[in-house]
Amino acid sequence: MTNLYKLYTSFTRNGPAFLAITTKEWLIQQGKNLLKRLGFNFLTKGQTETYLQPFQIATEPGSTLRLPSVANESKPGKLIFTEKVVTFPPTFVWHVSAPGGKARQLVTGSMMLNHNVLKTDYRHRDLLKTYIRPRIRRKVGTETLLAPWSQVFDDMWFGGYYDFMLLVAAKICRIRESLPESVFSEAIVAYPLLGTSYERDFMNLIGLRDNQVVDSRLYNVTFSDCVLGNSNSWIYPNVADIQSLKRQVEARVSTTPSERQRIYISRAGRRRIRNEAELIVALKSLGFQIIEDKPRSIAEQVRLYKSASFIIGPHGASFTNIIWCEPGTYLFELFSPTYTPDYFLYLAQVMNLRYTAYSHGEADDRFGISDDMYVAVPELVNRLRTLLDTPIQTN
Template structure:
């Protein structure tokens, strides 16, 4: 077989797979990633897009934010991030998923800004099944998606988007599935009250909704979003000095020597907490009051967004895993940041030294 014939054969197999996918999944799901709108603002010249957009707003300005890590930190700790200008839109006659917040036009295409990233929608956050779910018409008042994603993404992506959308449409309803974690329901009731929460497992075909674009690069949080969250959810700081956010109750994510780390923290006078046992209000108060926060890498550290008194964060990375999202969040808030690596166990002597160092600095 010649190289050209091999290429044609490969292209033909891809075309057959795409055709089969569209036949099986329909024009919306089967059309991804070819049929989607990356930016509504860029496509407003197209009548099929423009007729669904009533108004657009600037959600956040374009900005470069810098994270001043110590010189000795390795280059994998990213020192800057350029954020594009992000928008929000008042839409009409669209379909909206209460499960993920994904929005698409009748018959397609998908509006990528509703979910943040095509990479996410086809990868770890695959939502191609959602256009195949039953559809229910939801007429009347404007709607805002309030999807119960994983805690980090809900707190730092979904929640600030909903807060901004409510500033555009203060009387809107919040749409979520029937079954949601307690913190999601508590936040929704804080924002709009129980009477304006719509719980639905079907896809909603709505007359009107507000889409506040989600940051496509997960893990990067603008300072403007932090300020927006803190203004919408004031916290009453708890009377606590240093806290260790344990993952002992999470067998899949706990450190291999989590129990030993807990004992060492208690001996050092550190309060050990389990984030999953705390209400949304209690988590806000705990992180608002703590001066030192020690924790394995995980969603509990997203609560640093509430920090008011924190002076020191110590993060424990599991072996062979690294993500600097909480390091950047700490520096964005002006909090000193240190880390240790569990290889494979968390080094108790290094942790103890860091905790004592923070205590000596008045943490």
């Protein structure tokens, strides 16, 4: 009885959720085994990079970057982030010919070469779902296929502005800079589209026509050549990718010199400021412009962030746009005590920005990715007054 009890508690130690996850992973593994019997040979990321090495046309080395410790402006003497050194892996671009139809793009955007399913991004398991519920895809042909992404956006692990810009858009820019313009301008881009206005806006901005961008779940693209690249770190993207995205976008956005402004980035969804009305009154008294959370074109966001001297707001995807900021711009990031990722500390270091963080209250064991937050306005204003008196320095 004791052994049975131990077995039962081992399976239920985290309740039904643990059983659901265990069952899901088992089903995924069984699905992979089935696809292997159907001729799919799933490569790991390392195996993929080795397999594609003869087709490599561009690479940027990986490296490390030191992230400084960051004090909590709400609690003098306490840190939100401790100092650490992060690593970002190398990036690659591969140009593969497809003689005799031995290469094809799968529904998820993955490439299969001679029965080898490449792992250029993070996971294979999306393939299982698409083969359980197959659909007929319309055929379209092109000389060159660009395959920048091999997963389905699910709004759980991948989805949203940050993920699109740094995982897909940046990779498309990397690929573009590796190809002759005559090839890029006539190629078709295919992957499981996110379907957002900013995705369409980005494609139009870099010169891709609507008929050049198709959803791999709906279209079966036949091609003579395929160009693809790897994803590296999700949290700490290769610096070269960030710089490539910045170059390609800013080259296509006209800006005019203007007086730099202090801006507060509001949020309408999750992670809002609970006492935002009180905070806005205080920020206006310090000369801040209040930026509402509403759809904006990429060009508008470039101009907004490039014109900023000081940015404050709750942690959110809009801060992806700090890559357009001028060196020395200040980012003051507001956090819930239950969710403090360092994505934008990393971007701030890459872009040579100044960075400060604030979190009011005590943390607990929850993963509060959606938690709203409270700001003690008087203490925040006192700290802001000090920072706003500090001259902007650039290197």
